[in-house]
Amino acid sequence: MHSSKDSAKLHSMKQSATEGSASPPTLGARMLKTRLSITRNARELTAENGFAGFTIEELCSKVGISRRTFFNYFASKLDAVFGHAEDGLPTGALERFMSARPAGIRGISPTLLSDLVTLVLEQLHLDETEIRGAHGFFTILHREPELLQRMMQVGPERQAAFIAQVAAREGVPPSHPGIAMLVHCLQFATHQAIERYVKASDGPSLAEEFLLAVTQTQDLFQQRIQPE
Template identity: 45%
Template structure:
């Protein structure tokens, strides 16, 4: 019974999240962020103002689908489980690929497919600063990823390799994100993987197959 209740709560939370995201994107595209209030959103969604702020920190974050609570716990757990217990000298051979997959899973959690992509692009066109907020949030996650890499690879705090890995893969993800949201083009995953492969070729002098990013 408890599992059923938890599943129902999760479904309702997911539905409310999607409703708030769609509403704020539509209103932003039509009026701009200053053209509507949180109270208007809550009225249309039939929720209280307090409930809105249990989901999102601001209108901006609602438009971008950035939840108040982290939603990548499962993806983070998979990333941490991929590390090799080791010597502090050698990194896991799959570190970069696993970190890239973590970024892709986070992106998929935003549910940017079909009409949702068009709605977000329309909102960003009306309010270009939203793209900057999305990029800032991605940079904030890079700092979190530095700690994840240190934990997974059993590195001392401040190990430069963790910092470089997080910021390199993060920079490639931001570039792909910006490209994807600024024009009607290929999927984020395709754009991101193209950059990962190009970076490997540039840094290692080796051409990595696309399948390298698709570990089962």
């Protein structure tokens, strides 16, 4: 059950996420669509058959491309399954986040949390129509040694790269403990939201699940660290 305080925060955050989120198609929109389709279908086939249970040719047939076209996008089936880090965000979303920092601010900006939440909401909105199908891939990932090994390499690399981007926006070193903590918290909230969203087919939207987790965590972190 959402409290009135939670509901007010949810409404405010959802409104900020929808403002300015649309962007015009780019010249590479068709290529990006193909690349995303390759990764999406590779994950679906992995969830259905296991990583070794399908060939590149079968993947190409499902996407509707030739084997030659596949290798214009990815060097291997494993690369296709994990895709590109930037493919998880709508076009221009990261650029909007980087440029949203208020001018004339030194140190951590007062809008960092809300700007990060807006970025995550854009990502979740992009993924929501297919997140249930993709969830099977992330479930099987931990049972496939080859996939797990790649995840253990790619996951920390992408996380460190994103933390470095956030730190650069804020003008602090990537080692700033608060930046890493904030990113970790939002990633955990995202994972928890997806789990709840997938389990409850008639429950709150993916964005609402995420915002609820964030607002409840925010309330806890507003408590005093030490007793009076």
